[in-house]
Amino acid sequence: MLRVNSKKIKPGDTFLALEGPYTNGHDYIDEAIDKGAACIIATHGEYPVKTIITEDTRTYLSNYLKELNLEKLEKLKLIAVSGTYGKTTTADIIYQLLNNLNIKTASITTNGFIIDGKITKTSSSTPDIYELYELIGQAADAGCEVVIIETSSKAISERHIEGLRFDVAIFTNFIPNENNDKYLQEKIEPFKMLKKTGYAIINNEDPYYEYFLLPQNTNILYGGQNSNYPLNIINVGYEYTEFTIKENTIKIPLAGKFYAHNYVPAYIIAKNMNIDEETLKSVSLSLHPVDGRFDTLKYKDSLIAIDYAYDLDTIKNIIQKTKEISKGKIITVIGSGGEHHQNQRPLIGKFLTENTDYVIFTTDNPRYENEEEIINDLTTNLTKDNFQKITNRKEAIKTGIGLLENEDVLLILGKGHEDYQIFGSDEFPFKDRDEVLKNIK
Numbered sequence: 001m002l003r004v005n006s007k008k009i010k011p012g013d014t015f016l017a018l019e020g021p022y023t024n025g026h027d028y029i030d031e032a033i034d035k036g037a038a039c040i041i042a043t044h045g046e047y048p049v050k051t052i053i054t055e056d057t058r059t060y061l062s063n064y065l066k067e068l069n070l071e072k073l074e075k076l077k078l079i080a081v082s083g084t085y086g087k088t089t090t091a092d093i094i095y096q097l098l099n100n101l102n103i104k105t106a107s108i109t110t111n112g113f114i115i116d117g118k119i120t121k122t123s124s125s126t127p128d129i130y131e132l133y134e135l136i137g138q139a140a141d142a143g144c145e146v147v148i149i150e151t152s153s154k155a156i157s158e159r160h161i162e163g164l165r166f167d168v169a170i171f172t173n174f175i176p177n178e179n180n181d182k183y184l185q186e187k188i189e190p191f192k193m194l195k196k197t198g199y200a201i202i203n204n205e206d207p208y209y210e211y212f213l214l215p216q217n218t219n220i221l222y223g224g225q226n227s228n229y230p231l232n233i234i235n236v237g238y239e240y241t242e243f244t245i246k247e248n249t250i251k252i253p254l255a256g257k258f259y260a261h262n263y264v265p266a267y268i269i270a271k272n273m274n275i276d277e278e279t280l281k282s283v284s285l286s287l288h289p290v291d292g293r294f295d296t297l298k299y300k301d302s303l304i305a306i307d308y309a310y311d312l313d314t315i316k317n318i319i320q321k322t323k324e325i326s327k328g329k330i331i332t333v334i335g336s337g338g339e340h341h342q343n344q345r346p347l348i349g350k351f352l353t354e355n356t357d358y359v360i361f362t363t364d365n366p367r368y369e370n371e372e373e374i375i376n377d378l379t380t381n382l383t384k385d386n387f388q389k390i391t392n393r394k395e396a397i398k399t400g401i402g403l404l405e406n407e408d409v410l411l412i413l414g415k416g417h418e419d420y421q422i423f424g425s426d427e428f429p430f431k432d433r434d435e436v437l438k439n440i441k
């Protein structure tokens with residue numbers, strides 16, 4: 001069997017020395033041989049077992065895996081979701097909708113590998129090609145017709161999806177960063193990987209949408225009035241969003257305009273599968289919030305929302321979305337992960353105290369940092385006093401819920417779908433949603 005992890009080598013296996021951004025498989029060839037590898041695939045060197053020298057081990061691997069899984073790939077439709085924000089939510093809504101339509105579907109996103117409603121953790125949002133093919137193979141063996149893959153720019157730059165061909169590529173939006181040209185090209189890459197029979201779904205309300213209109217593709221535009229599928233928001237409540245797509249009125253049990261935008265690609269895919277309008281409207285009423293992505297629970301006349309937003313950009317984005325639906329005050333519970341985004345902490349604290357009504361600063365995943373020092377970083381030089389510090393995250397959530405009144409919104413940010421807290425190198429069971437449920441029953 002061909003393996004890329006030397007620690008998993010068994011006698012008779014082939015070890016492929018994969019070069020990655022952090023490790024080089026060539027450094028582990030001796031270990032693989034000691035464990036019984038009968039063949040080595042590398043870009044250089046001489047070894048005491050059968051050796052295949054290739055120019056690029058990653059290209060060799062992607063070609064090998066594609067050939068090995070050809071029969072399974074032919075049975076599946078692969079959907080790529082690309083963009084800065086909304087990838088996980090868009091993928092999950094497609095997953096839910098297609099399964100509700102009895103089109104068996106799996107998804108691979110930041111939330112993990114999801115099939116038959118069960119979630120398995122993956123190594124990253126878009127796992128490396130070896131793991132990716134394993135998951136695609138599992139989906140095919142389980143009788144799936146569709147696999148949705150969230151394609152992160154980091155994974156694309158590290159060539160995780162090399163060699164795949166997609167039936168659908170979706171563009172949600174693009175927010176420039178300091179490496180703008182490289183970042184943009186990474187987002188465009190899945191659109192260069194469409195099958196001839198495939199199509200691209202592109203949000204033409206985004207100012208960068210024209211970069212994704214590749215001439216060789218069949219391009220379907222959504223969102224704006226000059227698109228194939230114009231979107232118009234009618235009403236947004238704490239438990240639903242109502243809107244029209246091409247003058248067809250849809251109501252979904254999800255709160256937020258962004259949920260409507262994330263829904264449209266799923267609608268387009270279903271339409272291209274010849275699903276009739278009434279059936280589509282009916283199954284859309286069974287959608288539920290995406291785990292950790294503005295995951296909402298109604299409490300009395302208020303709303304509690306759990307979201308993964310943890311850095312300054314994603315926090316600004318979620319506050320903007322919350323203000324679009326909030327009817328009362330916005331109360332925020334937030335921490336900051338240890339050893340991450342230290343320089344952003346004072347900026348996050350300042351932004352939240354100036355743009356929401358009240359903030360409870362608490363613990364996230366402190367890792368090896370001191371919890372109280374992290375909270376002090378968040379509250380450095382604040383000019384407003386609309387906040388308090390509660391180190392224990394359970395108590396912070398409980399306190400936040402107790403402050404709700406008059407159609408307020410409580411935002412619990414930073415951990416989203418995570419079901420653990422990290423102290424040092426240890427993980428302890430903890431999920432924000434579970435803590436909320438304990439306090440509102």
